[in-house]
Amino acid sequence: MQKRKTSMKAGMWMVGALLLTGCADERGDGVLGDGWLLEQDSHAARFEQLESYLGGFSSAMWETGHRYDIVYAAIADGNYALADYHWQKIRSAIRNGYTKRPARQANADALFLDGAWGELASALETAKESAKENENGNGAEVRDAFMVARSACMACHVAEDVPFMNDQKMFRDTDSF
Numbered sequence: 603m604q605k606r607k608t609s610m611k612a613g614m615w616m617v618g619a620l621l622l623t624g625c626a627d628e629r630g631d632g633v634l635g636d637g638w639l640l641e642q643d644s645h646a647a648r649f650e651q652l653e654s655y656l657g658g659f660s661s662a663m664w665e666t667g668h669r670y671d672i673v674y675a676a677i678a679d680g681n682y683a684l685a686d687y688h689w690q691k692i693r694s695a696i697r698n699g700y701t702k703r704p705a706r707q708a709n710a711d712a713l714f715l716d717g718a719w720g721e722l723a724s725a726l727e728t729a730k731e732s733a734k735e736n737e738n739g740n741g742a743e744v745r746d747a748f749m750v751a752r753s754a755c756m757a758c759h760v761a762e763d764v765p766f767m768n769d770q771k772m773f774r775d776t777d778s779f
């Protein structure tokens with residue numbers, strides 16, 4: 603009798619354990635609860651989730667590429683304020699990118715941000731002002747600076763060992779005005 607009671611108790615424990623493991627397995631299979639951060643056991647685990655969700659350099663480049671297309675079209679339209687808006691955002695995107703992937707910083711600064719980026723930024727600044735004052739614009743200077751910046755994007759792709767990035771529509775469509 604005593605033995606049966608014990609084994610019943612043990613049985614209950616096993617059912618409980620199985621239920622718990624069942625839940626854990628469900629999570630392992632990718633069925634997550636609603637609180638994808640709050641359900642984690644520690645802040646460390648939460649930050650890990652966030653780090654992985656925020657991605658690395660490629661998400662920054664995805665944003666950069668999208669804005670680059672808009673900059674090109676805006677310059678072609680003579681909408682220098684819009685071009686300038688997106689050109690500023692490109693610098694932030696690249697800086698955010700190398701905050702996450704510091705190994706990319708040296709080439710990003712040397713090949714792009716410290717030179718070509720600034721040239722186009724200041725040409726756009728002047729273009730915006732002259733458009734406001736209805737003066738003769740510096741459109742040619744802006745377009746030249748864009749072409750130099752385009753080459754700088756592509757030089758970094760070669761330097762960072764992703765030369766295949768340069769053989770895509772984005773760069774073909776923007777190879778002249």
Ligand code: HEC
Pocket residue numbers: 658659660661663664666667668670692706707709710713714715751754755756758759762764767772
């Ligand atoms: C650090 C130098 C560097 C600079 C500067 C740079 N890129 Fe990139 N780019 C990369 C690297 C590295 C990748 C591959 C990302 C990865 O795999 O993590 C990439 C990927 C990309 C991608 C693919 C993104 C995706 O995953 O969808 C596009 C589009 C792109 N770059 C456009 C540009 C444009 C446009 C510029 C200039 C405005 C530029 N890049 C400037 C290094 C650079």
